Amino acid sequence: xxxxxxxxxxxxxxxxxxxxxxxxxxxxxxxxxxxxxxxxxxxxxxxxxxxxxxxxxxxxxxxxxxxxxxxxxxxxxxxxxxxxxxxxxxxxxxxxxxxxxxxxxxxxxxxxxxxxxxxxxxxxxxxxxxxxxxxxxxxxxxxxxxxxxxxxxxxxxxxxxxxxxxxxxxxxxxxxxxxxxxxxxxxxxxxxxxxxxxxxxxxxxxxxxxxxxxxxxxxxxxxxxxxx
Amino acid sequence: xxxxxxxxxxxxxxxxxxxxxxxxxxxxxxxxxxxxxxxxxxxxxxxxxxxxxxxxxxxxxxxxxxxxxxxxxxxxxxxxxxxxxxxxxxxxxxxxxxxxxxxxxxxxxxxxxxxxxxxxxxxxxxxxxxxxxxxxxxxxxxxxxxxxxxxxxxxxxxxxxxxxxxxxxxxxxxxxxxxxxxxxxxxxxxxxxxxxxxxxxxxxxxxxxxxxxxxxxxxxxxxxxxxxxxxxxxxxxxxxxxxxxxxxxxxxxxxxxxxxxxxxxxxxxxxxxxxxxxxxxxxxxxxxxxxxxxxxxxxxxxxxxxxxxxxxxxxxxxxxxxx
Numbered sequence: 001x002x003x004x005x006x007x008x009x010x011x012x013x014x015x016x017x018x019x020x021x022x023x024x025x026x027x028x029x030x031x032x033x034x035x036x037x038x039x040x041x042x043x044x045x046x047x048x049x050x051x052x053x054x055x056x057x058x059x060x061x062x063x064x065x066x067x068x069x070x071x072x073x074x075x076x077x078x079x080x081x082x083x084x085x086x087x088x089x090x091x092x093x094x095x096x097x098x099x100x101x102x103x104x105x106x107x108x109x110x111x112x113x114x115x116x117x118x119x120x121x122x123x124x125x126x127x128x129x130x131x132x133x134x135x136x137x138x139x140x141x142x143x144x145x146x147x148x149x150x151x152x153x154x155x156x157x158x159x160x161x162x163x164x165x166x167x168x169x170x171x172x173x174x175x176x177x178x179x180x181x182x183x184x185x186x187x188x189x190x191x192x193x194x195x196x197x198x199x200x201x202x203x204x205x206x207x208x209x210x211x212x213x214x215x216x217x218x219x220x221x222x223x224x225x226x227x228x
Numbered sequence: 229x230x231x232x233x234x235x236x237x238x239x240x241x242x243x244x245x246x247x248x249x250x251x252x253x254x255x256x257x258x259x260x261x262x263x264x265x266x267x268x269x270x271x272x273x274x275x276x277x278x279x280x281x282x283x284x285x286x287x288x289x290x291x292x293x294x295x296x297x298x299x300x301x302x303x304x305x306x307x308x309x310x311x312x313x314x315x316x317x318x319x320x321x322x323x324x325x326x327x328x329x330x331x332x333x334x335x336x337x338x339x340x341x342x343x344x345x346x347x348x349x350x351x352x353x354x355x356x357x358x359x360x361x362x363x364x365x366x367x368x369x370x371x372x373x374x375x376x377x378x379x380x381x382x383x384x385x386x387x388x389x390x391x392x393x394x395x396x397x398x399x400x401x402x403x404x405x406x407x408x409x410x411x412x413x414x415x416x417x418x419x420x421x422x423x424x425x426x427x428x429x430x431x432x433x434x435x436x437x438x439x440x441x442x443x444x445x446x447x448x449x450x451x452x453x454x455x456x457x458x459x460x461x462x463x464x465x466x467x468x469x470x471x472x473x474x475x476x477x478x479x480x481x482x483x484x485x486x487x488x489x490x491x492x493x494x495x496x497x498x499x500x501x502x503x504x505x506x507x508x509x510x511x512x513x514x515x516x517x518x519x520x521x522x523x524x525x526x527x528x529x530x531x532x533x534x535x536x537x538x539x540x541x542x543x544x545x546x547x548x549x550x551x
Contacts, residue, residue, distance in 0.1 A: 049459070051550045072464070079461035089456050103460040108251035150460070 001027045001158060001189040002048060007057035009043050009213075017043040019213045020057070025191060027157075030184035032200045033193040035210035041193035044210070045160050048191070049081060050074045062157060079107050082151030082188075084161035088143045090135040096122070096146050097131035103154045121153040122146075125179055141172035148179055152188070159183055161192040165199065173199055256469070263473035266446075274481070277442055281435050281482025285529055286489040288428035289517070293490065295420050297515050302413055311376040311391055312404040319372070319399040327399055328374055336390050339377040345370055371401065385411065432532055439478045439536025440543075443471050447544045454548045468541045472534060479533020483526040490517050 002025040009018040018040045025031050033041050046052040047059055050066060059066040062080065069077055090099050097118055104114045122128060125145040135143055144164060151159060161180065165173035177192075177199060184190045194200060200207060209217040267274045313331070315324055324342060332340045343351070348370040376394075378387055388405065395403040447454070454467055494516040505512045517525070 046550075049550075051459075075458075075461045075463045075466075077461075078459060083459055089452075089459075091453055091456060093453075102457060105255070106457060106460060106462045106466055108248035108255070110247050110251065111254075113247075154461075 001025055001029070001062060002191065003058075003060040004044075005058045005060070007047065007054045007059055009040075009047060009052060010055045017213050018047075018054075018210075021210075021213075021215050022057075023208060023215060023218060025189060027189055028184060028187040030181060030190040030192070030205045032203075032205055032207045033191060033210065034195055034197060034200060034207055035216070037195065039210040040213040041195075041210055042162055043213075045083075045162050045191070045193055048158075048160060049083060050077055075106075079103065079154060080156055080158065082154065082156040082159040084144075084147050084151045084159070084164045086163035086166040088135075088147035090143055090146055090150075092134070092136050095131065096127070096133045096135060096138070099135060099146060100131075100150045100153050102150060107154060117153050117155075118149075121149040124152065124182070125149045141168055141175065144168060144172075144176055145179065148176070152183060157187075157189060159188050159190045161190070161194075163194055164192060165194060165196055170199070177203060255466070259469045260473050263470050263477060266470075267474070267477055273442075274478075277438070277478055278481035278485045280438060281478060281529060281533070282485025282487075282489055284431040284435050284438075285482060285486035285525065286493075288424050288431055289486060289490055289525060290493060291420065291424040291427060293494075293515070293517060293521075295417055295424060298413075298417055298420070300515065301512060302410070302417060311378065311387070311394070313374040313376060313394055313400055314402040314404070315372045315374065316399045316401045317371055323399055324372060324374075327397070331374060331376060331394065334390065336378055336386060337376050338379040341375045343373045343375060345372045348373065432528075435479075435482065435529070435532045436536040436539060439475050439533050440540040442478065443474055443537045443540035444544050446474060447471060447540060447548070451548055454545065455550050458548070459550050464546070468545055471541050471545065472537045475533040475535070475537020475540075476530055477533070478536070479530040480526060482533065483529030486529065487517065487522055487525060 004021045004023045007018060007021045008016070010016050021040075021044070033044060035041055043052065047054050047066070048061060050069060054067070061077065064077070066077070091102075100118045100121055101114050104117060109117070118131065119128075122131060125148050127142060127145055127149065130138070130142070130146070135146060138146065144167075148161075148164070151161075159180070164180070165176050168176060173196060180190050180192060181203070206220040207217065208215060209219075315327070319327075321344075328340055328342050331337055345368045349368050352370060378390075388411065391403045391405040394400055457467060494514065498514045498516070501514045505514075
């Protein structure tokens with residue numbers, strides 16, 4: 001579903017964020033991306049979203065070469081990908097419903113469909129009756145779940161998350177990861193950047209470890225290939 | 229959490245084409261209403277912007293209306309412009325009639341009347357109230373003349389040319405033109421028209437800048453939101469649409485406030501103007517903005533608002549990209 005073929009990213013200021021990364025993430029796989037801050041986790045996610053473009057190499061998303069995506073088609077790529085931010089990035093000037101409905105409105109869904117899908121997405125993250133609430137009245141964990149609902153409301157094939165549990169306590173973090181696992185089980189390819197090693201280790205999924213822009217380990221803890 | 233089996237899984241990230249088209253127009257309407265609602269969430273600043281645009285527009289518009297009225301007055305007077313052609317004393321009665329026929333044929337001449345020496349004296353006596361003047365002279369000292377009434381279309385410069393041409397005709401001793409002040413008025417109106425255009429141009433630029441700056445601020449205030457909608461797949465057109473509608477509403481509201489200012493001014497000046505006009509026995513009526521004028525004004529101000537929004541969008545919105 002996502003293929004990295006010798007991908008490098010050098011920023012204009014000379015910083016080499018990623019160096020010759022090659023990896024393949026299959027359909028419905030849940031993969032953790034870990035490493036110290038500055039190791040290139042965020043850059044990797046940005047390349048998939050075309051927030052940044054690779055300096056070298058090729059990235060394929062759902063079989064599409066990202067190097068062939070012109071700038072004005074980037075929005076259509078992003079509509080195929082759900083993105084969960086560390087600080088949830090909700091809009092506080094509107095209701096939970098309107099926050100979650102945003103990607104659907106942008107993609108041009110009819111309001112009847114929007115109603116149905118938003119309720120379904122909120123149900124999936126366990127916030128059935130929260131649609132009329134204001135985000136500022138929710139707890140951190142609830143806000144993050146609204147963020148996840150917004151990311152999946154469009155039924156994307158790919159779900160990316162950048163430190164989704166960064167601001168949450170361990171119990172809430174486990175809840176959030178549980179939601180991601182459920183999406184992966186129904187065929188959503190999920191890539192989660194996180195440095196919460198304890199949590200990741202317990203979850204038994206494939207882990208990509210980055211160090212200074214290079215891929216250090218690609219291990220699948222479920223296969224018993226070990227984890228460092 | 230929810231029952232897993234009921235889920236259809238990851239599919240259908242795109243809406244159908246017909247739905248998208250329908251949604252496109254629906255979104256325009258929703259965005260328009262949303263922009264309207266946002267304008268009214270800050271009523272004072274919105275009203276001030278409208279007033280600012282309205283005042284800026286009202287200066288050249290009012291000048292334009294004044295000039296239009298002055299032009300009406302001028303062309304009214306032009307119709308009654310007259311040339312007095314004094315004939316040579318030696319010119320025979322028959323030659324005078326030939327000249328009269330010749331002058332009547334000129335396209336600029338609406339009417340020509342021959343005034344004989346005898347008639348001139350009678351007119352003079354009647355006008356001055358002095359009887360028996362002629363007895364003091366051995367001969368009637370007043371020349372025969374032809375009075376020409378010029379047609380309404382005659383421009384002052386062409387009337388002047390006509391006067392010069394007639395003056396050089398045989399048998400004509402002098403031509404009296406009282407057109408110089410009309411010529412000057414005409415030049416003043418031309419000058420005023422140019423001033424109005426320059427003023428309009430400068431103030432139009434000012435309006436574009438004001439609207440552009442207002443919209444730049446509103447873009448800055450919504451930076452977060454813009455970043456988020458871009459990340460969830462909004463196109464550039466989707467992101468800029470509300471700001472273009474802001475510009476449209478600023479321009480339209482400004483045009484309406486300008487129209488109100490003009491109508492208030494028309495009402496304020498119109499009444500004493502009518503009284504003045506009646507006092508001079510004139511049937512001149514002050515012309516306000518016509519429906520066409522009003523329409524053009526609104527279209528122009530709306531276009532300026534959209535242009536202002538466009539400059540802000542091009543300069544500021546495109547730079548806001550997720551990093």
